[in-house]
Amino acid sequence: MSANNPAPDKPGNGLYLVAFCCANSSSKATELSKAVFEVEGVTIRLVTLACSSKLEILHVLRALETGADGVGLWTCPAKACKFGRGSIRAGKRIERARRILDQIGLESKRVFLAELNPDDEKDLDEALKQTAAEMTKLGKSPLKT
Amino acid sequence: MIVAKAKDINEIADKLAGYGKILVAGCATCVAECMAGGEKETAITASALRMALKLRGNQAEVNEITAERQCEWELIEEIATQVNEAEIVVSLACGVGVACMSERFEPKPIIPGVNTVFLGHREKAGLWMERCAACGDCTVDRTGGICPVARCAKSLQNGPCGGSNDGKCEIDPDVDCAWHLIIERLKAMGKLENLKENTPPKNWATSRDGGPRKVVIEDVEE
Numbered sequence: 238m239s240a241n242n243p244a245p246d247k248p249g250n251g252l253y254l255v256a257f258c259c260a261n262s263s264s265k266a267t268e269l270s271k272a273v274f275e276v277e278g279v280t281i282r283l284v285t286l287a288c289s290s291k292l293e294i295l296h297v298l299r300a301l302e303t304g305a306d307g308v309g310l311w312t313c314p315a316k317a318c319k320f321g322r323g324s325i326r327a328g329k330r331i332e333r334a335r336r337i338l339d340q341i342g343l344e345s346k347r348v349f350l351a352e353l354n355p356d357d358e359k360d361l362d363e364a365l366k367q368t369a370a371e372m373t374k375l376g377k378s379p380l381k382t
Numbered sequence: 383m384i385v386a387k388a389k390d391i392n393e394i395a396d397k398l399a400g401y402g403k404i405l406v407a408g409c410a411t412c413v414a415e416c417m418a419g420g421e422k423e424t425a426i427t428a429s430a431l432r433m434a435l436k437l438r439g440n441q442a443e444v445n446e447i448t449a450e451r452q453c454e455w456e457l458i459e460e461i462a463t464q465v466n467e468a469e470i471v472v473s474l475a476c477g478v479g480v481a482c483m484s485e486r487f488e489p490k491p492i493i494p495g496v497n498t499v500f501l502g503h504r505e506k507a508g509l510w511m512e513r514c515a516a517c518g519d520c521t522v523d524r525t526g527g528i529c530p531v532a533r534c535a536k537s538l539q540n541g542p543c544g545g546s547n548d549g550k551c552e553i554d555p556d557v558d559c560a561w562h563l564i565i566e567r568l569k570a571m572g573k574l575e576n577l578k579e580n581t582p583p584k585n586w587a588t589s590r591d592g593g594p595r596k597v598v599i600e601d602v603e604e
Contacts, residue, residue: 298430341434
């Protein structure tokens with residue numbers, strides 16, 4: 238994973254993941270904010286948030302509506318949130334977004350949620366690799382077919 | 383304020399079959415305050431509907447707009463162009479808004495996108511509670527401002543009943559017994575004697591039992 242090895246700005250026909258990440262959970266995420274790159278064949282657009290609780294349900298829905306095959310949110314561990322309840326609030330927002338997707342028949346497992354260890358720089362790399370593998374198993378969003 | 387709750391997106395999508403141009407219309411007053419039908423929820427509903435319809439093979443155009451209020455003729459007029467361009471409108475206003483929009487834009491179908499649930503207030507972030515049943519004959523002066531019609535499961539006028547247990551209602555241990563609250567409030571006010579007199583049976587004719595209600599103020603009426 239490297240911003241020096243960018244993927245095309247638009248994902249084309251391949252799998253596309255929009256990855257939201259709390260700036261406090263990974264300095265690497267801050268460094269790569271707004272970067273588009275490829276991991277295991279999946280194009281990833283990384284968007285850094287000041288706190289994971291800045292994520293809105295609409296961000297998740299609009300990403301999926303406009304061409305993402307998956308959306309991920311990486312937060313700080315709940316007890317380590319700089320703003321107190323940010324990670325918990327973000328988790329609940331992801332739950333609501335998943336419920337809406339379940340209602341409309343779009344697999345809610347296309348929305349990923351995980352915590353990062355801010356002290357481990359490799360954590361983000363690992364998380365994105367793991368998510369890319371899961372995305373590959375899921376395949377393209379049915380909205381694209 | 384009027385409190386509403388979002389409907390299941392699929393329930394709404396089921397009613398949109400065959401329509402090519404859909405408008406999701408929010409309301410920026412009560413339903414915005416209770417986070418069911420304001421601008422943000424309108425955008426969420428429209429996005430979810432676009433995806434739901436696409437998954438059903440329906441390529442309908444789904445647009446969105448939010449009126450300041452859907453229960454005031456002047457404010458409805460501000461979204462008239464967008465409503466007129468749509469074949470059907472999903473209104474995220476309360477039932478009053480849906481009724482007013484349906485009357486103004488007859489015969490265009492205006493369907494509800496939320497369920498109107500009660501008159502209440504925001505107790506804390508993310509929690510709204512029922513506080514008034516709009517019975518048409520307010521007597522909360524006797525009960526320390528706590529409405530037994532809205533908050534007692536049996537709407538008892540003289541309580542509590544035998545189902546009150548440690549301040550909780552028999553219907554659910556998470557529900558406060560309204561009459562327990564009333565007694566505690568009156569004690570704090572030094573007005574417990576309010577309850578010495580038995581309250582006669584309530585005349586429900588002022589409530590829904592008397593049919594649709596209206597209010598007229600002659601010096602304002604046109």
